[in-house]
Amino acid sequence: MTFSERNFIKQIEALTPASTPDLIKGIGDDCAVLAKSQNQAILLTTDTLIKSVHFDPAWHPPYLLGRKAAAVNISDIAAMGGQPRFALLSVGVPDATEEDRLDQIMTGFHSMLEEHNMILIGGDTVSSPALMFSVTVIGEMETEKVLYRSGAGQDDLVWVSGPLGEAAAGLEICRSHEKKYDRWPSLVKAHLDPKPEVELGRILAKSGMVNSMMDLSDGIATDLAHICTASSTGADIRAEDIPFSESLLQAAATLHLNPLDLALRGGEDYQLLFTSPPEHATALPCLVRDQTGGEIFHVGRITAGQGVMLQDNDRRKNISFQGYEHGG
Amino acid sequence: MTFSERNFIKQIEALTPASTPDLIKGIGDDCAVLAKSQNQAILLTTDTLIKSVHFDPAWHPPYLLGRKAAAVNISDIAAMGGQPRFALLSVGVPDATEEDRLDQIMTGFHSMLEEHNMILIGGDTVSSPALMFSVTVIGEMETEKVLYRSGAGQDDLVWVSGPLGEAAAGLEICRSHEKKYDRWPSLVKAHLDPKPEVELGRILAKSGMVNSMMDLSDGIATDLAHICTASSTGADIRAEDIPFSESLLQAAATLHLNPLDLALRGGEDYQLLFTSPPEHATALPCLVRDQTGGEIFHVGRITAGQGVMLQDNDRRKNISFQGYEHGG
Numbered sequence: 001m002t003f004s005e006r007n008f009i010k011q012i013e014a015l016t017p018a019s020t021p022d023l024i025k026g027i028g029d030d031c032a033v034l035a036k037s038q039n040q041a042i043l044l045t046t047d048t049l050i051k052s053v054h055f056d057p058a059w060h061p062p063y064l065l066g067r068k069a070a071a072v073n074i075s076d077i078a079a080m081g082g083q084p085r086f087a088l089l090s091v092g093v094p095d096a097t098e099e100d101r102l103d104q105i106m107t108g109f110h111s112m113l114e115e116h117n118m119i120l121i122g123g124d125t126v127s128s129p130a131l132m133f134s135v136t137v138i139g140e141m142e143t144e145k146v147l148y149r150s151g152a153g154q155d156d157l158v159w160v161s162g163p164l165g166e167a168a169a170g171l172e173i174c175r176s177h178e179k180k181y182d183r184w185p186s187l188v189k190a191h192l193d194p195k196p197e198v199e200l201g202r203i204l205a206k207s208g209m210v211n212s213m214m215d216l217s218d219g220i221a222t223d224l225a226h227i228c229t230a231s232s233t234g235a236d237i238r239a240e241d242i243p244f245s246e247s248l249l250q251a252a253a254t255l256h257l258n259p260l261d262l263a264l265r266g267g268e269d270y271q272l273l274f275t276s277p278p279e280h281a282t283a284l285p286c287l288v289r290d291q292t293g294g295e296i297f298h299v300g301r302i303t304a305g306q307g308v309m310l311q312d313n314d315r316r317k318n319i320s321f322q323g324y325e326h327g328g
Numbered sequence: 329m330t331f332s333e334r335n336f337i338k339q340i341e342a343l344t345p346a347s348t349p350d351l352i353k354g355i356g357d358d359c360a361v362l363a364k365s366q367n368q369a370i371l372l373t374t375d376t377l378i379k380s381v382h383f384d385p386a387w388h389p390p391y392l393l394g395r396k397a398a399a400v401n402i403s404d405i406a407a408m409g410g411q412p413r414f415a416l417l418s419v420g421v422p423d424a425t426e427e428d429r430l431d432q433i434m435t436g437f438h439s440m441l442e443e444h445n446m447i448l449i450g451g452d453t454v455s456s457p458a459l460m461f462s463v464t465v466i467g468e469m470e471t472e473k474v475l476y477r478s479g480a481g482q483d484d485l486v487w488v489s490g491p492l493g494e495a496a497a498g499l500e501i502c503r504s505h506e507k508k509y510d511r512w513p514s515l516v517k518a519h520l521d522p523k524p525e526v527e528l529g530r531i532l533a534k535s536g537m538v539n540s541m542m543d544l545s546d547g548i549a550t551d552l553a554h555i556c557t558a559s560s561t562g563a564d565i566r567a568e569d570i571p572f573s574e575s576l577l578q579a580a581a582t583l584h585l586n587p588l589d590l591a592l593r594g595g596e597d598y599q600l601l602f603t604s605p606p607e608h609a610t611a612l613p614c615l616v617r618d619q620t621g622g623e624i625f626h627v628g629r630i631t632a633g634q635g636v637m638l639q640d641n642d643r644r645k646n647i648s649f650q651g652y653e654h655g656g
Binding site for chain 1: 348350351354355359360362364365370372373374375376377378380381382413414416417418420447448449450451452454455456457458460462464466
């Protein structure tokens with residue numbers, strides 16, 4: 001059988017009973033949301049990384065592996081506009097693991113927490129046939145500012161927070177025999193050491209100009225389809241508006257990869273994907289530039305249709321949920 | 329290397345920075361404790377179960393496996409006197425897993441949540457070389473009633489909430505070729521389908537008569553040593569006061585096992601282990617009998633010494649941290 005995350009979510013949604021007053025959002029978004037007080041919400045997310053499924057120690061240095069195990073969970077907090085605060089960590093360790101290697105993993109994990117002023121508050125270690133990390137991150141934010149996948153409306157603008165396909169290209173570079181690490185360090189870094197967009201997520205949530213958001217873990221073809229499903233809308237994106245870095249275009253040419261495929265269907269960019277009403281077309285990128293010095297990129301529009309449609313020169317096709325699925 | 333949980337905890341404690349006002353207790357107890365409001369605390373715990381390390385599908389029916397994955401985490405909430413509220417679940421699933429088997433696991437997991445009016449609020453599924461569950465449970469309770477491992481004092485009485493060694497005996501029965509399941513169903517159930525003592529934990533925490541508590545996941549020799557370490561005390565326990573069930577004594581005789589070994593060093597009983605000042609020697613068991621109809625058992629006393637000492641007829645020996653370690 002192929003047991004996809006979507007089937008799993010459907011199955012457990014069917015089992016889950018009605019809500020309770022302090023549960024604001026259960027399964028189906030980047031985080032669960034609980035009421036902490038009248039105005040403050042707690043965000044909770046969990047994610048598991050398993051050797052050979054989610055990472056390959058052949059090219060993933062243990063320090064960066066530890067950082068990534070934290071980062072992909074922190075990104076789920078950023079995806080709703082939250083401030084990450086605490087983490088719990090379960091590590092599954094094969095008996096033959098060298099202590100030094102494990103130290104580097106833990107030091108890396110902790111360095112990512114430190115960058116966000118987070119504290120590790122619990123965890124355990126278990127024997128495991130394969131190295132694995134199961135991480136839970138707890139965040140918090142103002143309840144009324146939480147950005148869900150479900151808030152997009154017709155004619156809203158679709159934005160991404162940075163160039164796409166970087167991590168997928170980085171993975172291909174790591175996989176290639178030539179190991180051209182030095183030539184495109186930004187791509188390799190995007191795969192090995194992704195940066196969760198916490199600061200930008202906070203700014204967008206506080207701006208009042210954004211009405212839906214998630215992080216790009218499975219590629220925009222899949223992730224924008226999640227926003228469309230949750231918001232009961234469709235979306236049109238334009239190939240010519242997808243932001244590519246110069247490095248990505250060079251690497252794709254050298255490695256005979258299709259940049260658009262990497263951007264649409266490659267995963268793990270951990271950029272933010274979000275929508276805003278059209279009247280903020282100028283103010284939103286201006287605010288971001290003011291507060292971060294960075295750019296955001298307008299890639300499409302929410303429609304009354306169904307699914308994610310790609311306009312690529314004269315062709316128009318449905319790309320909803322295309323791409324690979326991993327646990328993210 | 330042998331990578332024990334204690335080393336891991338030491339390592340991450342060394343990495344963990346100073347506290348923050350809303351972190352009441354970090355690493356080192358059954359749960360982390362966060363401030364929710366002035367009077368209410370949030371409890372958080374995470375635990376991972378991996379095939380062949382923590383369970384054997386050869387004798388563990390999938391429905392009961394799902395229940396146990398939830399129960400061992402709920403027990404950590406019970407261990408501090410809390411009310412479990414929500415769960416997050418990561419399931420690692422080998423590609424060849426039958427859908428029906430997975431349905432039974434999920435139905436079992438959910439049945440345990442339902443028994444405690446809990447809600448599954450998040451989770452993911454990932455491909456995995458071995459079936460595994462990583463569960464996070466969120467509980468809550470009155471901040472001032474939380475029972476830590478560190479509250480025991482000299483001359484306090486040491487109590488357990490039920491007969492010991494049941495789960496270890498049940499595991500031996502499941503392992504034995506004869507598979508005498510029908511003969512001692514209560515022992516087999518203790519291993520396959522443990523019951524987290526949530527109701528009793530709440531009563532003890534509210535009683536005001538208990539000053540330290542944890543759950544028995546690794547055997548009293550190890551778990552009482554945790555209380556002693558956290559409380560900077562020692563403890564004396566008397567072999568003759570360890571509660572054994574009639575089934576355990578029969579099974580031990582038939583299978584040539586030492587009942588005392590099972591009780592002291594066997595794990596996964598998920599009974600509560602707790603201490604009270606000596607003046608509550610009569611009132612505490614009386615309160616429990618009144619409110620639950622059940623018994624608690626006085627097995628020893630906290631001392632000014634170091635380590636857990638066992639008095640067995642004329643012999644007295646240090647049994648601290650003896651027993652097997654698993655991820656619990």
